[in-house]
Amino acid sequence: xxxxxxxxxxxxxxxxxxxxxxxxxxxxxxxxxxxxxxxxxxxxxxxxxxxxxxxxxxxxxxxxxxxxxxxxxxxxxxxxxxxxxxxxxxxxxxxxxxxxxxxxxxxxxxxxxxxxxxxxxxxxxxxxxxxxxxxxxxxxxxxxxxxxxxxxxxxxxxxxxxxxxxxxxxxxxxxxxxxxxxxxxxxxxxxxxxxxxxxxxxxxxxxxxxxxxxxxxxxxxxxxxxxxxxxxxxxxxxxxxxxxxxxxxxxxxxxxxxxxxxxxxxxxxxxxxxxxxxxxxxxxxxxxxxxxxxxxxxxxxxxxxxxxxxxxxxxxxxxxxxxxxxxxxxxxxxxxxxxxxxxxxxxxxxxxxxxxxxxxxxxxxxxxxxxxxxxxxxxxxxxxxxxxxxxxxxxxxxxxxxxxxxxxxxxxxxxxxxxxxxxxxxxx
Amino acid sequence: xxxxxxxxxxxxxxxxxxxxxxxxxxxxxxxxxxxxxxxxxxxxxxxxxxxxxxxxxxxxxxxxxxxxxxxxxxxxxxxxxxxxxxxxxxxxxxxxxxxxxxxxxxxxxxxxxxxxxxxxxxxxxxxxxxxxxxxxxxxxxxxxxxxxxxxxxxxxxxxxxxxxxxxxxxxxxxxxxxxxxxxxxxxxxxxxxxxxxxxxxxxxxxxxxxxxxxxxxxxxxxxxxxxxxxxxxxxxxxxxxxxxxxxxxxxxxxxxxxxxxxxxxxxxxxxxxxxxxxxxxxxxxxxxxxxxxxxxxxx
Numbered sequence: 001x002x003x004x005x006x007x008x009x010x011x012x013x014x015x016x017x018x019x020x021x022x023x024x025x026x027x028x029x030x031x032x033x034x035x036x037x038x039x040x041x042x043x044x045x046x047x048x049x050x051x052x053x054x055x056x057x058x059x060x061x062x063x064x065x066x067x068x069x070x071x072x073x074x075x076x077x078x079x080x081x082x083x084x085x086x087x088x089x090x091x092x093x094x095x096x097x098x099x100x101x102x103x104x105x106x107x108x109x110x111x112x113x114x115x116x117x118x119x120x121x122x123x124x125x126x127x128x129x130x131x132x133x134x135x136x137x138x139x140x141x142x143x144x145x146x147x148x149x150x151x152x153x154x155x156x157x158x159x160x161x162x163x164x165x166x167x168x169x170x171x172x173x174x175x176x177x178x179x180x181x182x183x184x185x186x187x188x189x190x191x192x193x194x195x196x197x198x199x200x201x202x203x204x205x206x207x208x209x210x211x212x213x214x215x216x217x218x219x220x221x222x223x224x225x226x227x228x229x230x231x232x233x234x235x236x237x238x239x240x241x242x243x244x245x246x247x248x249x250x251x252x253x254x255x256x257x258x259x260x261x262x263x264x265x266x267x268x269x270x271x272x273x274x275x276x277x278x279x280x281x282x283x284x285x286x287x288x289x290x291x292x293x294x295x296x297x298x299x300x301x302x303x304x305x306x307x308x309x310x311x312x313x314x315x316x317x318x319x320x321x322x323x324x325x326x327x328x329x330x331x332x333x334x335x336x337x338x339x340x341x342x343x344x345x346x347x348x349x350x351x352x353x354x355x356x357x358x359x360x361x362x363x364x365x366x367x368x369x370x371x372x373x374x375x376x377x378x379x380x381x382x383x384x385x386x387x388x389x390x391x392x393x394x395x396x397x398x399x400x401x402x403x404x405x406x407x408x409x410x411x412x413x414x415x416x417x418x419x420x421x422x423x424x425x426x427x428x
Numbered sequence: 429x430x431x432x433x434x435x436x437x438x439x440x441x442x443x444x445x446x447x448x449x450x451x452x453x454x455x456x457x458x459x460x461x462x463x464x465x466x467x468x469x470x471x472x473x474x475x476x477x478x479x480x481x482x483x484x485x486x487x488x489x490x491x492x493x494x495x496x497x498x499x500x501x502x503x504x505x506x507x508x509x510x511x512x513x514x515x516x517x518x519x520x521x522x523x524x525x526x527x528x529x530x531x532x533x534x535x536x537x538x539x540x541x542x543x544x545x546x547x548x549x550x551x552x553x554x555x556x557x558x559x560x561x562x563x564x565x566x567x568x569x570x571x572x573x574x575x576x577x578x579x580x581x582x583x584x585x586x587x588x589x590x591x592x593x594x595x596x597x598x599x600x601x602x603x604x605x606x607x608x609x610x611x612x613x614x615x616x617x618x619x620x621x622x623x624x625x626x627x628x629x630x631x632x633x634x635x636x637x638x639x640x641x642x643x644x645x646x647x648x649x650x651x652x653x654x655x656x657x658x659x660x661x662x663x664x665x666x667x668x669x670x671x672x673x674x675x676x677x678x679x680x681x682x683x684x685x686x687x688x689x690x691x692x693x694x695x696x697x698x699x700x701x702x703x704x705x706x707x708x709x710x711x712x713x714x715x716x717x718x719x720x721x722x723x724x725x726x727x
Contacts, residue, residue: 069669073689079475080694098692102474190582190673241560243673249561391691395671396494403673407582422493428484 027051027058028314030321033075034090035068038270039139039304042338046325059321068092079105079309087312088322091136093303096128097388106135107308112319113137116327119345121300123383128305136305137326140341142265143298143374143381144198146288147272149260149279150367155179160261160286166227169261169289173236176260184238186261187250188228190402191243193394194301195263199224201299201382202290207397212387214427216397217420223291225405225412232406239406243398251275263288265301266370270340273365284367287377296380342374349374392426462705469698485699495700497675498683499707501588505679506656508592509599513652514645517600521607522637536608540601550598551665555581558590558666581667587676594662599655603648610644611637646719650712657708660685680704 034040040063047061064086066074072095078085079099091099099106113134117125121141128136148160156179158172173185189195193207200206205220215221231237238259241249245262254262255276262268272279287297306326308318325331332343333354340362348354355371356363363369401419404410435441472481489495520539524532542550557565558580567577580586614637622632638645663677664670670682670690678686680700688697716722 069690076689076692080473098690101692103476105475191671242668249559395686395690399671400674403582407579407673425491425493428488 026056027060028317029060029062030088030312030314030318031086032061032063032088032090033071033086034063034065034304035071035092036090036304037065038339039090040065042334043325045334045338046331047321049330050321050324057317059317072098075099082311085309085311087314087318088306088308090304090306093127093305093386094391094394096136096305097386097390099307100130100135101388104130104133104135105310107310107312107315107319108133108135109137109308109319109323110134112323113327116323116345119329119332119347120327121344121346121381124300124303124344127303127383127386128307136307137322138344139304139306139326139339140267140335141344141346141381142267142300142302143342143377144194144263144265144288144301145298145370145373145377146286147262147264147268148284148286149257149282150284151282152176152180152183152257153260160284163286163289164293166289166291170231170234170236173231173234173260177235183258183260185231185236185259186238186263187240187245187253187259188232188237188402188406189244189398190239190406191398192246193397193402194244194265195228196221196224196397196402197301197384198263198288198299199227199291201384202288202295202297206385207393208385208387208390210385212389214389214393214420214423216393216401216423217416221416222412225416227291229405229409229412233409237406243402246271254279257282266342266374267302267340269362269366269370273340273361280365281367283365285370285373287373296382298377298380299382299384301384342370346378349378389427393423396423396426465698465701468695469702471695471698473694474692481695485696488696489699489703494675494678495683498678498680501675501678502657502659502680502704504588505592505595505659506653509595509656510649510652512592512596513599513603514649516596517603517648518607518638518641518645520600521604521611522633524604525608525611536604539604542598543601545598547598547661547665550594551662551668554590554594555666555668558586581676582673584674584676587672591662591666591677594666595656595659598662599652603652606644606648607641610641614640642719646716646721649715649719653711653715654708657704657711680707 032040032043034043043061043063047059051058072091075085075089075091076098085105110133113125120138124138124141125134128134128138146160146163148163150160153160153172153176156172156176158175160172163169163172169185176183176185197207200215200220203220203223205215205218207215209215228237232239238253240253241247244250245254245264246268251271253259255278257278269285272283290297306322308315308322312318326335327345329345329348332345332348335341335343336348336354337357337360342349349371356369358364396419400422401415404415405412436445469485470480470482472479472484523529524536529535559565559567560577560579560582561567562571562577564577564580566580570577578586580590618636618640619632622636627635658681659679660681663672663679663682666672667677670678670686672678681704684697684700684704687693687700713722
């Protein structure tokens with residue numbers, strides 16, 4: 001009896017091993033780390049498509065989803081020590097500059113990207129490049145838009161399509177307050193700088209200069225934060241739990257229907273669909289208000305760069321797969337259809353068969369079609385600068401500066417002067 | 429076979445063989461990392477580019493205002509945890525040690541429960557309790573008193589108080605157990621003769637219990653100082669990350685983590701770590717000398 005049991009066990013083990021051997025005989029195993037489970041799903045779909053097109057170069061993708069901080073920290077240790085890194089890795093844009101310090105431990109992707117670069121927004125590729133070498137594949141454009149809760153605005157006599165400037169926005173807010181004293185025109189972020197960065201871009205400025213200097217104590221920044229602070233003082237804008245819309249507290253507040261407008265990148269659509277169920281069918285998308293008409297109405301924010309590590313087992317195969325998954329037309333379609341992001345291949349934005357598909361869940365959730373808005377502002381989408389000092393600037397702005405401005409309502413000029421000094425002391 | 433291991437029977441060699449595991453662990457996991465950290469604190473470390481920068485990291489540390497915030501926070505936190513976590517658990521331990529106390533087992537278990545609770549869970553619960561929405565526990569309590577809700581974790585005083593409260597909740601049980609074991613070592617005859625002499629409860633506590641558990645108090649003090657200065661997890665969990673508004677909860681270790689991991693400056697972070705080591709050593713050595721522990725050993 002005992003012997004039979006052992007025999008069965010041995011046979012099972014041999015069989016399993018043999019079966020494993022059969023699968024891996026003509027397919028290469030690639031490991032991938034990401035911090036977004038939707039990305040992992042997307043990569044699996046693209047691997048299936050790759051395998052169908054390349055019968056002689058099969059890939060077995062092993063994607064692991066790790067917590068955000070954890071994944072970036074592990075990657076940093078792995079790259080620093082030269083062992084333990086995956087073949088392919090997703091890196092969030094605000095962490096990306098850290099990985100460009102020193103000698104980048106990633107494969108240069110210029111050759112494999114070459115067939116696709118003409119279709120892709122160039123600035124999105126530049127963000128993940130250093131000295132002319134492309135190390136990362138972008139995911140989306142991340143064009144900033146305004147999400148309006150149409151119902152309550154109409155009740156207050158506001159047509160969201162008429163809001164063109166910040167003055168219009170303030171006016172609309174006052175009308176809303178007259179009808180709904182407990183509701184707010186918008187959210188002012190204290191743990192992220194989406195709106196502030198958008199307001200800087202409208203004036204042709206940014207958080208960091210071309211020569212890697214922090215741009216905090218500037219007239220453009222003063223104008224942006226003063227405008228926002230005045231709206232906070234008037235009760236038109238509110239701060240939110242967790243400090244920004246893309247956190248639990250922020251999404252909860254939006255879901256309660258107390259906010260008339262959320263200014264966020266286009267990818268925030270996916271958060272509406274997944275995590276803000278109460279707003280289904282009530283939200284319309286429009287360009288962000290500007291200081292003066294004629295200023296650029298959008299900028300690309302957020303993002304994930306996918307890179308191939310130098311320690312990858314088969315860097316050539318991994319690179320080609322990556323270019324296919326994220327830069328090919330097929331990949332870009334999936335980025336919209338599966339992930340709900342504005343693809344970097346902007347030629348697709350006018351492909352109505354894709355953009356106006358009535359079966360698309362995103363199209364069903366929102367009142368108007370996002371691509372109508374994106375095509376309207378297409379030539380106005382500015383790109384955010386990213387430099388080695390960006391992590392230090394972001395850290396101070398989103399922990400100290402914005403809290404002092406919008407929670408403590410301190411004098412903007414003094415806060416900015418202080419911030420500039422403190423950030424400079426952090427940079428070396 | 430016997431011959432090969434003959435040295436194990438040698439009275440001079442055998443002790444070294446037995447302490448070898450400790451020596452090895454000490455060398456590999458303590459001494460090497462410390463020496464390597466000292467070396468790293470004089471370097472700028474990036475993948476494929478390690479360069480010596482001399483004392484630059486330390487010079488920058490002197491002018492770094494956020495580092496000063498971190499030190500102030502850590503020292504303040506240590507002060508408050510000492511002020512609360514040294515005396516109160518002692519009083520609780522004395523109460524639980526008293527035979528007239530009802531339900532001792534129950535109180536002992538419930539006070540110890542937080543220690544075995546995961547700090548991740550505890551942090552999440554405290555974060556929700558001190559949430560800024562109207563429905564959070566603390567704001568509901570304020571509402572009962574007719575007060576308006578406040579943003580507990582965004583204001584310096586309340587945020588810091590929440591952090592200290594969480595530490596007290598977590599560590600009261602451990603300190604109490606240390607004290608209890610100290611109190612158990614006091615012969616009951618002492619209290620009996622004090623009773624005969626007509627001593628009251630306060631006199632028995634102050635003149636018998638406290639002096640006799642002094643070694644335990646010194647031990648608890650030493651580990652609490654180190655624990656306070658090296659605190660990181662509580663703050664990280666309370667604010668769901670290393671970035672608390674206006675750096676209310678930024679500690680020295682939090683700053684080390686921010687510089688080393690979040691901004692990829694291992695050299696600078698090493699310098700931060702060594703400053704922490706120096707501060708903790710200085711305070712603990714001073715305290716041990718003041719309480720006479722080191723003096724005695726040196727005599």
